[in-house]
Amino acid sequence: MSVQYAAIGWSPAKRGYDLAIVVGVAVYLVLFVGGGTLLRPNATTETLLIRGLGTGAFLLLHVILCIGPLARLDARFLPLLYNRRHLGVSMFLLALAHSVFSLIQFHALGDVNPLVSLFVSNERFGSISQFPFQMLGFFALVILFVMAATSHDFWLRNLTPMVWKRLHMLVYWAYALLVAHVALGALQSERNPVLAALLAAGAATVVTLHLLAASKEARLDGTRLAASDAGFLDAGEVATIPEKCARVVSLGGERIALFRYDGKVSAVSNVCQHQNGPLGEGRILGGCITCPWHGYQYRPADGASPPPFHEKVSTFRTRIVGGRVLVHPTPLPPGTYCEPAKIGGATVPAVEPPPKAGRE
Amino acid sequence: MSDFYVGYLPPPPKLRHFLWRVALALIVMGATVAVALMLTQQPFAAATFEYGHEQEFVGTVHTQPYPMLEVTHSGADAGARTLPDGSRTLLVATGKRGADALTVGWDGRFAKVRGTLIHRDGKTMIEVSAPLVAADATPPPSAAAAEILVGPVTLTGEIVDSKCYLGVMNPGQGKVHRDCAARCISGGVPPALLTSGIGGQNGYAGQTEVALLTDVNGHAPKGSERLQLLRYAGEPVAVSGTLWRTGGMFTLRADLAHLQPIPSGLGGR
Amino acid sequence: MTWYEEGIRVVLGSLGLYAAVGAVFAIAFCLQGVQRVDSQAVGTGWGFPLLIAPGVVVFWPLLLRRWMGGASDPPLAANPHRGVSGIQDREMQR
Numbered sequence: 052m053s054v055q056y057a058a059i060g061w062s063p064a065k066r067g068y069d070l071a072i073v074v075g076v077a078v079y080l081v082l083f084v085g086g087g088t089l090l091r092p093n094a095t096t097e098t099l100l101i102r103g104l105g106t107g108a109f110l111l112l113h114v115i116l117c118i119g120p121l122a123r124l125d126a127r128f129l130p131l132l133y134n135r136r137h138l139g140v141s142m143f144l145l146a147l148a149h150s151v152f153s154l155i156q157f158h159a160l161g162d163v164n165p166l167v168s169l170f171v172s173n174e175r176f177g178s179i180s181q182f183p184f185q186m187l188g189f190f191a192l193v194i195l196f197v198m199a200a201t202s203h204d205f206w207l208r209n210l211t212p213m214v215w216k217r218l219h220m221l222v223y224w225a226y227a228l229l230v231a232h233v234a235l236g237a238l239q240s241e242r243n244p245v246l247a248a249l250l251a252a253g254a255a256t257v258v259t260l261h262l263l264a265a266s267k268e269a270r271l272d273g274t275r276l277a278a279s280d281a282g283f284l285d286a287g288e289v290a291t292i293p294e295k296c297a298r299v300v301s302l303g304g305e306r307i308a309l310f311r312y313d314g315k316v317s318a319v320s321n322v323c324q325h326q327n328g329p330l331g332e333g334r335i336l337g338g339c340i341t342c343p344w345h346g347y348q349y350r351p352a353d354g355a356s357p358p359p360f361h362e363k364v365s366t367f368r369t370r371i372v373g374g375r376v377l378v379h380p381t382p383l384p385p386g387t388y389c390e391p392a393k394i395g396g397a398t399v400p401a402v403e404p405p406p407k408a409g410r411e
Numbered sequence: 412m413s414d415f416y417v418g419y420l421p422p423p424p425k426l427r428h429f430l431w432r433v434a435l436a437l438i439v440m441g442a443t444v445a446v447a448l449m450l451t452q453q454p455f456a457a458a459t460f461e462y463g464h465e466q467e468f469v470g471t472v473h474t475q476p477y478p479m480l481e482v483t484h485s486g487a488d489a490g491a492r493t494l495p496d497g498s499r500t501l502l503v504a505t506g507k508r509g510a511d512a513l514t515v516g517w518d519g520r521f522a523k524v525r526g527t528l529i530h531r532d533g534k535t536m537i538e539v540s541a542p543l544v545a546a547d548a549t550p551p552p553s554a555a556a557a558e559i560l561v562g563p564v565t566l567t568g569e570i571v572d573s574k575c576y577l578g579v580m581n582p583g584q585g586k587v588h589r590d591c592a593a594r595c596i597s598g599g600v601p602p603a604l605l606t607s608g609i610g611g612q613n614g615y616a617g618q619t620e621v622a623l624l625t626d627v628n629g630h631a632p633k634g635s636e637r638l639q640l641l642r643y644a645g646e647p648v649a650v651s652g653t654l655w656r657t658g659g660m661f662t663l664r665a666d667l668a669h670l671q672p673i674p675s676g677l678g679g680r
Numbered sequence: 681m682t683w684y685e686e687g688i689r690v691v692l693g694s695l696g697l698y699a700a701v702g703a704v705f706a707i708a709f710c711l712q713g714v715q716r717v718d719s720q721a722v723g724t725g726w727g728f729p730l731l732i733a734p735g736v737v738v739f740w741p742l743l744l745r746r747w748m749g750g751a752s753d754p755p756l757a758a759n760p761h762r763g764v765s766g767i768q769d770r771e772m773q774r
């Protein structure tokens with residue numbers, strides 16, 4: 052939303068978020084490394100650090116991956132999505148520390164360059180139990196680095212949101228690599244079932260939440276709208292759209308958000324220009340559609356951000372006939388003014404809007 | 412959607428309480444995982460690298476098959492672990508390096524060795540930290556035990572690098588440590604077989620033992636034999652050869668070009 | 681040395697060279713270039729260039745092309761609605 056980049060756009064909520072991250076990471080490391088030093092006196096500090104940092108980063112990655120689907124399933128989790136990049140960068144830093152300590156411990160001070168050693172010390176690619184698992188961790192770290200390095204909004208804008216999103220979807224490759232890294236590495240040495248059980252439970256949680264969220268999305272995209280006259284499509288009863296909220300309809304997989312406000316209905320693309328956030332899950336605040344992900348705002352009638360901002364989304368023509376909202380499926384160029392459809396009189400009472408939050 | 416949140420506005424109180432509860436739950440979960448993983452790690456061996464505690468040792472240097480010191484005097488520092496006179500202790504260099512370069516031309520000579528002690532289960536090693544210095548005194552007659560042939564054996568176990576196994580790393584064996592074992596052996600650290608199979612061989616106790624690995628002639632492996640050791644370092648193998656014993660130290664002379672990896676973890680652990 | 685080890689050395693060496701060029705470029709870009717290719721980067725503090733520098737080391741060829749091409753702002757992303765409504769982004773026209 053800014054017209055000028057800041058290193059970090061601090062807000063009280065972000066400070067609270069980061070405080071929770073720091074406390075969580077500190078508690079984890081103190082318990083693992085500090086506790087290990089006290090209760091396992093034979094263990095070396097390097098070993099405890101490598102294990103604590105590695106498991107801590109991997110656990111944090113699970114949390115990061117679960118926030119997305121949780122927010123789709125229950126909107127109360129959306130604020131956790133808001134500042135997820137700080138969680139991601141913290142996770143990368145833990146993973147980096149784990150990798151640097153491991154590279155020093157296992158590969159440094161030898162007869163070849165440590166990075167070369169990482170790739171040539173174990174060439175048992177044909178074996179499962181002996182597979183060179185450290186390389187898997189290296190490739191995952193490269194993905195996590197590129198993601199952390201491009202987490203600033205500068206990159207979102209300069210790589211374009213679509214490319215940025217694709218790049219950041221690589222996190223699932225990183226996750227798969229890391230599951231294999233743990234399963235073919237630590238799990239081959241640690242014979243207690245706790246690590247195996249935690250790894251399985253973590254993967255099951257991540258997969259289940261994603262499947263649940265995907266099935267919810269698929270239900271929406273699977274609904275076909277009935278045709279009306281003049282190319283318009285029937286998008287359902289206007290009375291069932293809560294005031295200052297939207298209904299999201301899907302046209303061949305592309306989604307449109309139909310907002311009801313002040314006795315009018317406007318339709319815009321459901322895709323926020325910032326990070327492709329779901330505008331239809333937002334609200335109208337201060338007369339503007341507000342994206343639930345990062346608060347980017349658009350005027351409902353023309354899909355343009357109010358000055359001095361210049362984000363724009365496509366708009367769609369709407370009509371109201373017999374208490375039903377009709378929408379024309381052809382998008383108008385982003386920022387095009389489109390007369391909102393009037394609901395007309397007191398004939399169509401709005402359903403009670405959910406309790407409003409925040410200030411308007 | 413009960414409460415709507417925008418990052419640049421203060422969150423509604425109800426939502427804020429929900430979020431703090433979520434954060435607390437996540438931190439408690441993290442703490443539980445940390446404690447569970449920390450407590451259920453495999454036991455750590457009582458192996459020690461006296462890092463930062465250098466001592467001076469005096470004795471006769473032997474370079475075959477691996478650099479060793481036949482100790483006549485040790486433990487100049489108070490509180491240091493002293494080595495029994497006449498015992499043979501392996502010499503290695505700092506990092507992932509053997510002491511071959513440090514002991515060139517020193518075979519059979521009486522020397523002062525400055526270094527750090529590494530020890531596990533009564534087995535010792537010195538990480539040499541400075542060039543050897545000739546000792547002034549004349550060496551006493553060798554009190555070292557003679558080399559005894561135990562017999563032909565086929566042993567299963569894990570190839571380890573003796574330096575890490577004896578205490579520089581903990582654990583200094585197993586899958587996670589495997590790359591390091593290969594790097595250390597490649598750098599000249601004496602390779603060894605970690606095995607519980609020596610038990611029953613002419614009445615020796617059946618606990619896990621380390622046996623230094625050499626070629627059939629009792630020399631440090633070279634060429635294809637060395638490459639095979641690097642390839643299978645850190646994993647269970649079967650090795651056939653003749654077992655020798657010198658004092659408390661076993662040596663397995665074997666055709667290392669024909670190491671047999673074995674699928675399950677029968678290696679000593 | 682095996683062909684595999686030789687290959688690893690060549691690949692790692694090339695990546696190192698790429699990153700080294702990127703690091704030199706990142707210094708110049710963060711001091712000067714970033715304000716030329718993105719109007720939102722004008723007048724920011726020192727924290728912002730520091731945060732984007734690691735990414736510049738990775739994506740320097742893209743930013744170098746924009747800088748040389750005299751672009752004053754990044755291209756607008758395409759999305760299906762934009763495409764259908766006839767708005768093509770500058771990136772797509774190249």
